[in-house]
Amino acid sequence: MRGSEANSPRGPEGNLPPCPPWWRARSWRRGCAAALIVTLPIGCDRGDRSRSDERLRSGALARSNVLLITIDTLRADRVGAYGGGTLTPTLDRLAARGVRFTRAHAHVPLTLPAHTSILTGLVPATHGVHNNGASGVAADVPTLASILRDAGYRTGAFVGAFVLDARFGLSRGFDVYDDRVGSETGPVTFAFAERTADRVVQLAGDWILSGRASTSSSPQQPAPSNQPPATSNQQRTTPWFCWIHLFDPHAPYRAPEQRAADPYDNEVAFADAQLGRLIERLRTAGLLESTLIVALADHGESLGDHGESTHGLFAYDSTLRIPLIVAGPSMHPAASDAEAAQSDVLPTVLDLLGIAMPARLDGRSLVPAMRGAAGGERLVYFEALDAYLTRSWAPLTGVVADGWKYIDLPEPELYDLVNDPGELHNRIDHERQRAEVLRTRLSEWPPAASALAAARAVPIDPDAAARLRALGYTAAQGTTSSRKQYTSADDPKRLLDLDRRYERALALTGDRRYAEAAALLQQVIAERPDFTVAYLNLASVFIAGGDPRRAITLLEDAAKRGVTNSELQGRLGAAYLAAGDSRRAAAVLEPIAHANTPGGVEAENTLGIVFTGQRRFDRARHLFGDVLARAPRAATTWSNLGLLELAAGKPGDAARAFERAVDADPQLAQAWQGLGAARLRSNPSGAIDAWRRALELDPRNYDLLFNLAATLHDQQRISEARSYIERFVREAPPERYARDIATLRGWIR
Incomplete structure (x- = not known):
């Protein structure tokens, strides 16, 4: 046992803690009494199957509400009903109210492609989405949401991480697709790439109980703001489908509450506890008895098994075996050892609801297995293709x-x-x-x-790329078409040490330890000259470390050896820009700008910066506008547009652009700084407020600190100015700011 599992207090029924109030509803008492049975080791599963409900037929739960719960990075062996101790009482009680599948597998140990399989009933080899960030499901592929909406359901989704942003295609069919991870603050935020389970379940519960659409950030499906609340009769007659995605168990393991000693286990326990809040709200509202609940993981987590720390490289059961629970009204608690997979979720839900299946499916209904019927031969496909x-x-x-x-x-x-x-x-x-x-x-x-x-290419703007990196993912193109044969030297098992060094280099980059990161990345490239993303990251390290000429040399040499794609070209353009050669930057960037590739959007953004510096404002506006048409919440591009308008002498237009930027990403310091500059003449108080926020986010920006102190002093707000003046005098590097330090020191003598 790990962490607190061995020492956690246990309830009166063995592995399960005491039943909460929501368990005491009449139809739940059987599950409570059977709790010990469903948490027995898997060796007892064959006995559990005899309790399966023969009444489960196609259409048995017609017009029921549907709650789909996906928990990111959840190992099956951390769930109590799968022998995992007491971390997950909510999931355990769901298992005691339905059927748990003991041999369920993910098709891929990555978030976006796994969820694409869950919501389409297709495996990655069919739907074409193989990793995070570079592609999304094609527009003509039916999803569970689109099918249920066509069947008269109102549909809502509430996701916990940017990797499932609406741009990747899973929003289709949802009346509300709440992916606003970039517009919230809270105790745990990672570059605004995720939000914690408490926020997700609160929003989902509010939507379910309100009977109306709420505001969605998804540009594809804006929610009507003037829709009146549904009447209680409408709520009873219009079924709903709600998908909630809880990202918490994903690394880094930093739950906002302490529930278990082990950091990963603590994230699992926190997510389960928040899920319990939602179940309690449904019980209080009288909705549990009319709701089909499906709970599963997108994949697991290696936690050191087979030498892998997280997930995505290998496909052992540490990351591939998942919990899968189907619970609903009047179901008997049971366990099935039938082979099951994520692509089975869509056909199983539609079968229980009595809704026609799409013409093309890779998954199959698990309803026969839930009745205890022999499932026949089953082959479950899986992959791990990110590397x-x-x-x-x-x-x-x-x-x-x-x-x-x-x-x-x-x-x-x-x-x-x-x-x-x-x-x-x-x-x-x-x-x-x-x-x-x-x-x-x-x-x-x-x-x-x-x-x-088969997949749809998704343009990735700089903000999207940054948020994916914050989650540990790289949305990058490879050079797979150049390889025909692979040998043992290409086997991921043989490259584990290289993978560790690469991941260590990324961590060092995040800590701004650029020299150490560069040394590791150079080692990686020396050993694997075709390691495409290593070039991309090493070039970025050189640029961030103030040596763009080394980035230029690196990328030009790589291109001569055939290692190139639109992202590497875009980074070469950025390197030329950082080196002050805007002419060469434009020459590199113009051929790939506007391209529907992962590097095309970033190239447009960088080329817009080039043209702004050349005072070719109309060309730059056109480029920024094209980026924003494809990525309307690209905060950095909105900020760049604001800087353009400032340079063009249009502070009003600049302020509006900066306001859009901080709305999209409230932690973008450069946008707050630009907003202050745009407001300075017409609204000095507003400028001061914006600069204070910028300084909170970027406390070592001494130009900003000087401007804030000077503006407060000019506005005769002497007492407020004093603390900033003293801070500047105390902290600003004298080798760069000697004259400014002397000026401000004179103000406080």
Whole structure:
């Protein structure tokens, strides 16, 4: 057991804590009495299946409300109903009210592609979304939300991280898609890339109980602001579908409350506790007895298993096995050991509701398994292709069937998941025939390179790229088309040390330890010259460290060796701009600006900066406008537009642009600083307020500190000015600010 699991207090029913008030509703008493049964080890599952409800047929829950709960990065072995101790009483009680699938797997250990499979019923090899940030589901693919909305449901989604932003396509079909992770403040924020579970469940509960649409930041589907509240009769007759996504167990593990000693376990416990708040609200409103609830994880977390610290590189069950619970009115508690997968969620929900299935599905309904029926042969496809797409490493794909897992790599792997759940003993040399059968079945799926064409490319603006990096993800293009054969040297297992050094370099970059980061990245590139994103990050390190000429040399040499794409070209343009060569910057950037590629939007933004510096304001406005048409909440681009208008002598237009920037990202210091400059002549008090906020966010900006002190002094607000003057005199580097220090020191003598 980990952390507090071994020492946590236990309730009167073994692994489960005492039942909360919402458990005492009549139809929940069976589940409470059966709680000990559903938390028994998996070895007892076959006995549990006998309790399955034979009444579960197609349409058995017609017109029921649907609550879909996805918990990011949740290992199955941390859930009490799966043998994980007392961290998750809410999920455990849901399991005691329905069916838990003990052999459920993710199709991919990454957030966006996993959720795309959950909401479309397709595997990544079909829907084409293989990693985070670079692509989204195609517009013609039906989603669970679009199907249910067509069936008369009101639909709402409340997501906890930017990686599921509406731009990636999962908002389609939702009346409300609340992805406002960039417009909230709270005790835990990471570059405004995520928000905590308490905020997500509060918003979701408010939407469910209000019976009306709330404000959505999704530009695709703005919610009507003048819609009157629904009557109680409308709430009873119009079913709803609500999806909530809780990101908390994802690294970094920094829950706002202490519930368990281990940081990861603490995040799991916090997320489960907040989920309990939502369940209680539904019970109080009398909605539990008319609501189908599906709860699952998008993937797990390695936590050091097989040498991986988090997720995304490998596809062992630490990251691939997930909890999957289906709970609903009058269901008997049961456990099923049928092979299950994320693509089964959509067909299972539609089957229970009696709604027609889409023509193309990879998943299948789990309703027969919930009745205890034999499911027949089942093959579950999985992949982990991020390293293939961004580093040119060998593609990792595989299948699970009948308790065996086959991983297709240059050094293939085969595991007996029943007798070796930790996947410690590779059976590839002892089960050649079984491995060959599974390899042949895997080959029936389309190769990843061809499936990429099915996805929709998503333009990534600089803010989006920064938020993805804050979550530990890189939305980058690879150079996969140049590789035909892969050897053991390309197998991720052989490259684990390289992966660790690369991840360490990213952490050092975040801490602004640029020299150390550069040294590690240079090692990585020396060992793997085709490691595309390492070049991208090393160039950024050189630019941030004040040496853009080294970035230029790096990227030009890489291009000569065939390592190039639109992002690397865009970074080369940024390096030329940082080196003061705007002519060369424009020459590099113009061919890729406007392109529908991950680097196209960033190139447009950088080219707009180039043209602003050249006072070609009309060209720059056009470029910034094109970026904002594709990414309306790109805060940095709004801020750049504000700087353009200041340079063009239009402070009113500049203020409006800066206001849009801080609305999109309240922590963008440069936008607050620009807003202060735009307001200075017409609204000095407003300028002071904006500069104070900027200084809170960027306390070492001594130019800003000087301007704030001087403006307060000029406005005769001497007592307020004094603390800023003294701070500037005390902290500003004298080698750069000697004259300013002398001036301000004279004001307070």
